[in-house]
Amino acid sequence: MSQYWSKIVHELTPYVPGEQPKLQNLVKLNTNENPYGPSPKVIAALQAEAADSLRLYPDPDSSRLKAALAEYHGLQANQVFVGNGSDEVLAHVFQALLKHDLPLLFPDISYSFYPVYCGLYGIHFETVALNAQFEVAIGDYLRPNGGIIFPNPNAPTGIPLPLSEIERLLAHNTQSVVVVDEAYVDFGTESAVALIHRYPNLLVTHTYSKSRSLAGLRVGYALGNAALIEALIRVKDSFNSYPIDRFAEAGAIAALQDEAYFQQTRQQVITSRTSLVSALEALGFEVLPSGANFIFTRHPAYVGEQLAAGLRERAVIVRHFKKPARISDFLRITIGNESQNQALMQAIRALVQA
Numbered sequence: 117m118s119q120y121w122s123k124i125v126h127e128l129t130p131y132v133p134g135e136q137p138k139l140q141n142l143v144k145l146n147t148n149e150n151p152y153g154p155s156p157k158v159i160a161a162l163q164a165e166a167a168d169s170l171r172l173y174p175d176p177d178s179s180r181l182k183a184a185l186a187e188y189h190g191l192q193a194n195q196v197f198v199g200n201g202s203d204e205v206l207a208h209v210f211q212a213l214l215k216h217d218l219p220l221l222f223p224d225i226s227y228s229f230y231p232v233y234c235g236l237y238g239i240h241f242e243t244v245a246l247n248a249q250f251e252v253a254i255g256d257y258l259r260p261n262g263g264i265i266f267p268n269p270n271a272p273t274g275i276p277l278p279l280s281e282i283e284r285l286l287a288h289n290t291q292s293v294v295v296v297d298e299a300y301v302d303f304g305t306e307s308a309v310a311l312i313h314r315y316p317n318l319l320v321t322h323t324y325s326k327s328r329s330l331a332g333l334r335v336g337y338a339l340g341n342a343a344l345i346e347a348l349i350r351v352k353d354s355f356n357s358y359p360i361d362r363f364a365e366a367g368a369i370a371a372l373q374d375e376a377y378f379q380q381t382r383q384q385v386i387t388s389r390t391s392l393v394s395a396l397e398a399l400g401f402e403v404l405p406s407g408a409n410f411i412f413t414r415h416p417a418y419v420g421e422q423l424a425a426g427l428r429e430r431a432v433i434v435r436h437f438k439k440p441a442r443i444s445d446f447l448r449i450t451i452g453n454e455s456q457n458q459a460l461m462q463a464i465r466a467l468v469q470a
């Protein structure tokens with residue numbers, strides 16, 4: 117029945133999210149979710165929100181959440197944009213700020229949603245190859261462009277860029293918007309938020325899905341100059357007036373109020389990552405330096421696809437990308453809790469002889 121489709125639908129290549137298996141008892145290390153639950157204060161706030169007031173629309177401007185995020189990051193409320201997950205925020209960013217005559221630039225190995233948004237919005241783009249160490253090489257972005265976007269730390273490599281490199285880019289690239297997607301920044305990468313005061317073309321996006329353990333609530337946000345935020349609001353108000361529902365706003369505010377829980381859980385993930393990297397290296401794995409809640413690793417003697425399949429047979433699921441060939445032997449493994457990490461290492465030891 118596809119003769120009824122709008123023309124563009126035939127041409128779309130949709131994003132394929134990591135599998136959410138229906139089976140219980142799998143060690144799920146494939147989509148970079150947080151192994152620790154949300155703060156108990158978030159659960160209490162959500163329970164309090166389950167009330168008669170649900171018959172009313174939420175605040176279309178999410179003013180309370182924006183005010184809380186502005187205070188948390190030392191910004192003004194008009195420098196904050198909130199959306200239904202950072203994927204929705206990014207969608208609006210692509211449409212509102214990155215569609216120009218010159219090509220948008222992003223890394224060839226990066227978040228695979230970027231080219232999908234380009235397809236949806238008809239945005240001309242060029243990819244820039246990571247260097248031989250799989251790093252984003254800022255020098256390769258210093259050329260005319262209609263915008264630049266990359267995650268920091270990058271995904272799926274996990275490699276962080278120092279703030280000095282981001283600033284070098286901003287100092288040079290003043291004619292287009294630079295978007296730093298900081299989905300994993302809380303796991304040991306320097307944030308570019310402090311540069312917003314000095315660079316009006318810098319936009320930073322964050323998500324509650326990883327370090328705040330709230331992937332199921334769908335909250336993300338962007339921070340930047342008020343003029344950039346205004347463009348996002350214009351697109352949002354031409355699309356969906358109420359992206360943040362009552363639960364999402366209450367839960368997101370409560371999460372910011374439990375700083376101790378946030379610090380404790382993110383530190384635990386960082387500590388577990390260090391142990392996991394040592395254990396893998398002892399088995400001969402190469403692990404790229406990670407500033408994220410996942411690692412990107414390969415073993416010189418084993419084929420990535422076979423390792424991923426072997427782990428799956430042992431009820432451990434990790435993410436494997438067949439393309440490009442340069443990364444086809446790597447596995448992207450989310451840092452789990454202690455027992456998940458133990459199960460992972462047990463399965464890996466059964467597959468790999470040290």
Ligand SMILES: *Cc1c(COP(=O)(O)O)cnc(C)c1O
Pocket residue numbers: 200201202203204227267271297299322323324325331335336
């Ligand atoms: C997870 C992720 C996001 C999207 O997160 P949401 O769940 O939509 O908030 C954005 N960018 C990168 C690089 C991610 O890994």
